[in-house]
Amino acid sequence: MSLGNLTALFIKSAPPGKHEDGDGLRLIKREDGGGQWVFRYTLYGRRREMGLGGLKALSLKDARDVASGYRTLVAKGKDPIEHRRRQRQDAMRSRHLLKDVALDAFESRKADLKGDGTAGRWYSPLEHHVLPKLGQMPVAEITQSDVRDALMPIWHLKAATATKAANRLRIVLDHAAALGLDVDLQAVAKAKQLLGRQRHQVTSIPSMPWVDVPAFYASLEDPTITHLALRLLILTGLRSRPVRFARLDEIEGDIWTVPANNMKARVGAAEDFRVPLSKEAQRVINLARPYERDGYLFPSVRKGVISDATMARLMERRGLEARPHGFRSSLRTWLAEETDAPHEVAEMVLAHLSDSKVVRTYRQTDFLDQRRPLMDRWAKYCTG
Structure with a gap:
């Protein structure tokens, strides 16, 4: 044709x-x-x-x-x-999808985040609760209705996480505006109006009564990475992060110096934190030494260190309500009920800041010598 x-x-x-x-x-x-x-x-x-x-x-x-x-x-x-x-x-x-702008915003904020944001706490609320639904949308097309629909499933159920996700999304939209994109900077605020007031009541992390700790400690008898990490967490009263990222070069004799960037961000606490190690804590560290990789005492199977959930899953599998972080409450209650430790010393055991910044400045002490016998007594109690 x-x-x-x-x-x-x-x-x-x-x-x-x-x-x-x-x-x-x-x-x-x-x-x-x-x-x-x-x-x-x-x-x-x-x-x-x-x-x-x-x-x-x-x-x-x-x-x-x-x-x-x-x-x-x-x-x-x-x-x-x-x-x-x-x-x-x-x-x-050229459509500037939300997922791409969110990553760009995260990259630009890494310097302000603890450990350059490697723990993922800044990005994870977006990654888990916003991007699965809105990530493929051009950022300029996102409305308050889209934000409301994304946050609605967790708005009351996981109030703290939902608030974080909303705040992170607002920062991403601000970042998009700085890139010269035509976005609705009020989308998150308007979505919050549509979602209404959160009904969720803040609850503390379940803890184990201190009288039950020795029995649980005894059950961690296998010299596995998870068992040893949990033992060290219980004995020191530290949070999960410093234990998971524990390095051999931080430990000298009976003192473990935890770097400031592994401690929870505390007002006026930009310094390292010294932990007195009981004989039992030193024994646990020695048992963990064969597992050491790249200087870390508790490496994961693949790369890096064990995850935040590893110890929690062990307790979950045993049908326990308590979680690893709750052992800090167990220790604090034991200190209050079974010792005559002064308030400020007991608080320092958990690396809590008590008193005003002025008082702390003049005091200039971390009560290391006062904490040492307390940690020895706690270790003896835990080991029965």
Whole structure:
């Protein structure tokens, strides 16, 4: 057939089948009256076919214009299918999807985050509760309704996490505006109005009564990484992070100096924290030494150190309500009920800040010598 063989009138009444317009442009008519435009071409001896669009979307004139553009590409030795694929990729990149802007915002804030944000606490509320639903949306199209729908499942159920996710999203939208994108900076605030006041009551992490600690400690008899890490956590009263990231070069004799960046961010506490080690704590550390990798006492199976959930899962599998962080409460209650430790010394055992900044400045002590006998007594109690 010659170029331009088809007519608009013929297309309307054309029977089902293939109808050539010429020079590679073909109409495939369906039984239901609809149809599809196809462009056929040969490049470097290879015959290829690409769909151009449906009959409803493209008129005969439009289809000829599109095919003409692709014929020009073929004449230049370029593959139309590859050209279109690259165009679509470029278009997606230029749309500034929320997931990409969120990552960019995270990168720009790493210097302000503890350990450059490696623990993932800044990014995880977005990653788990916002990006699965909104990540593929262009950031400029996000409305308060989208934000509300994303946060609604956790708004009352996980109030603290939902608040964090909302705050992180607001920062990401601010970042998008700084990039020059046209975003609704009030989307999060308006979404909060739609969601209403949170009903969730803040509850503390379940702890084990201190009278039950010796029995649990005795059950951690296998010299595995998880058992040893839990033992050291119980004996020192530290949070999970400093234990998980414990390094041999931090320990000298009976003193473990935890770097400031592994301690919870405390007002006015930019210094390292010294932990007096009982004989039992030193024994646990010696048992963990064979596992040491890259200086870390508690490495994970693959890379890095054991995760935040490793110790918690062990307790969960045993059907316990208590969680590792709760042993800090167990220790603090034991100190209050079974010792005559002064308040400020007991608080320092847990690396809590008591008194005002002025008082702490003048005091200039971490009560190491007063804490040492307390930790020895706690270790003796835990080991029965």
